[in-house]
Amino acid sequence: MKVVIVGGGTAGWWTAGCLEHNFPDWDITLIESKDIPIVGVGESTVPQIGNFLSNIGIEDSHWLANSNALKKYGNRKINWRKSGDDNFDWTFWYNYNKKFEGWAQKFRKGEVDLDSLNDFYDPNDWSGYAYHVDAFEMGRMVKDHCKNVKHVYATLTEKPEADLVFDCSGFAARFVEDKTKQHYPHTIIDRAFVGPHEPRDDLPMVTQSIGRDYGWQFIVKLKNRVGVGYVYSSRHVSDEDAYKEFEEMIDEGGFVPMGLPSEANSYNDKHMFFKWEPHALTNPWSGNVVAIGTTAGFIDPLEANALFHIQHGIETFVKCWKRGYGKKTYNKAVRISWNNTVDLMKHHYALSDRDDTEFWRYWDCCREECRQSVWDNYEKRHNLETNLYPSSIWATMAAYFDEWKRAPF
Ligand SMILES: Cc1cc2nc3c(=O)[nH]c(=O)nc-3n(C[C@H](O)[C@H](O)[C@H](O)COP(=O)(O)OP(=O)(O)OC[C@H]3O[C@@H](n4cnc5c(N)ncnc54)[C@H](O)[C@@H]3O)c2cc1C
Known part of the structure; x- marks a missing residue:
């Protein structure tokens, strides 16, 4: 062949x-x-x-x-539930559905807090x-x-x-x-600014995903640099304004641009620019x-x-x-x-x-539908081998966004 x-x-x-x-x-x-x-x-x-x-x-x-490379222990969500929201780590815990349901009963009675969801997490598991x-x-x-x-x-x-x-x-x-x-309907993220920044010891070993005005920011720590990017919807903000917002994020986080390794996709000497048609x-x-x-x-x-x-x-x-x-x-x-x-x-x-x-108001269009389907997904995605995002991710999502009204248990 x-x-x-x-x-x-x-x-x-x-x-x-x-x-x-x-x-x-x-x-x-x-x-x-x-x-x-x-x-x-x-x-x-x-x-x-x-x-x-x-x-x-x-x-x-x-x-x-x-x-x-470095090991990553989860995804830290900041500013997603509401503006100014505290951070919460989505760790890689898997396939403990019965345990999750027991935990959820206690959580809803106020006997445990949201952070205790991560007690299911075992960082030594192959998938941890x-x-x-x-x-x-x-x-x-x-x-x-x-x-x-x-x-x-x-x-x-x-x-x-x-x-x-x-x-x-x-x-x-x-x-x-x-x-x-x-x-697909509702895939409106289609632009990004991204660049390498000086390495930092003080950052956590999780991917930080921060909800921003027109999309979200990522912070990814490596041994030799920190990748910082702003991924956004061009329907809602111009590239010029998005870049200004991105520069504010860089200042706010104290990140120091390292310059680009090649001319590929460069927006200027500090950052790259990408646009794509989501499909x-x-x-x-x-x-x-x-x-x-x-x-x-x-x-x-x-x-x-x-x-x-x-x-x-x-x-x-x-x-x-x-x-x-x-x-x-x-x-x-x-x-x-x-x-x-x-x-x-x-x-x-x-x-x-x-x-x-x-x-963020755009998403009113499918909030109700998602409130139901978050639990449908939780119920049908038990197998980690066949689902990139198995039930535990959907459970974490439902818990994080406080979606209990339609929980099936
Ligand atoms: C902003 C942004 C953030 C991302 N973040 C993540 C992330 O956190 N996690 C993740 O999993 N993925 C992420 N991705 C996706 C990830 O970057 C890609 O999936 C990955 O780099 C694979 O790229 P590729 O190999 O498909 O293409 P490329 O890296 O573009 O490689 C294309 C290759 O094709 C060659 N080529 C093209 N045309 C020809 C030709 N005519 N003849 C010969 N050779 C040719 C080029 O020389 C090159 O070698 C991100 C992407 C973007 C844009």
């Missing part, structure tokens, strides 16, 4: 590593352009990433010591932590691990000859055959081309979902191929995963009580 992977970002190299591991007889070539840089952001992850790397033979005990990773190292690490993948530098203008082509060319989606897109491909595998990574879709970086979609896309391909399932099954499985991600994003915004800007 002759396979060509187009793209040398995280999606390209993770695809190469996973295919080489699972199909040692395949003839795999990865082609990347020297002139088109990788996106170079995306540094917060979910615990499943550790499993993916370990399955292809890369143990975190090794790479954590040799990279700028995720990572903050250097975007440039994530691909490089798998590249160094690959033994038989041929690596070529070239900027392709035509689809390469191969039995299978994996299009990992990023937002350009260069060789995708069927470009039909699924646009996922309806048929990420069409013809002999499989789209992985941002080629296949990108919605909103909230809750660190994008690298997981790379993992899911390639692992699902491997399963389908080994079991003899074709494109139809593959495309359906990938669509389900995107649907679940979009659903979780929507609940994050719609369950908030914030009404201080047009952005």
